[in-house]
Amino acid sequence: MRNMPSSAAVWRKASRSHDDGDQCIEVPSTWGCVVVRDGKDPSGPKIAMSRDDFRGLTEVLKRS
Incomplete structure (x- = not known):
């Protein structure tokens, strides 16, 4: 896999993520x-x- 500039990425949280982020x-x-x-x-x-x-x-993971 090539080197990926993660600083340029637009990250998004999982839809089921809680505000406490645990x-x-x-x-x-x-x-x-x-x-x-x-x-x-x-x-x-x-x-x-x-x-x-x-x-x-x-x-x-959905089946777990």
């Missing part, structure tokens, strides 16, 4: 892939995956 992820929809970060640690590590992989991950 279980929040944020994702930008850019670069032709999905990048996920912890909303409590925006400068921390990020995980990049294909849109298909992200869709599969969300389906698994």
Whole structure:
């Protein structure tokens, strides 16, 4: 995966995120892939995956 300038990304919180931010992820929809970060640690590590992989991950999490 190429180097992604996360400072240029427009991040958005998950729709089910609570105001206290205890279980929040944020994702930008850019670069032709999905990048996920912890909303409590925006400068921390990020995980990049294909849109298909992200869709599969969300389906698994919905069933959990």
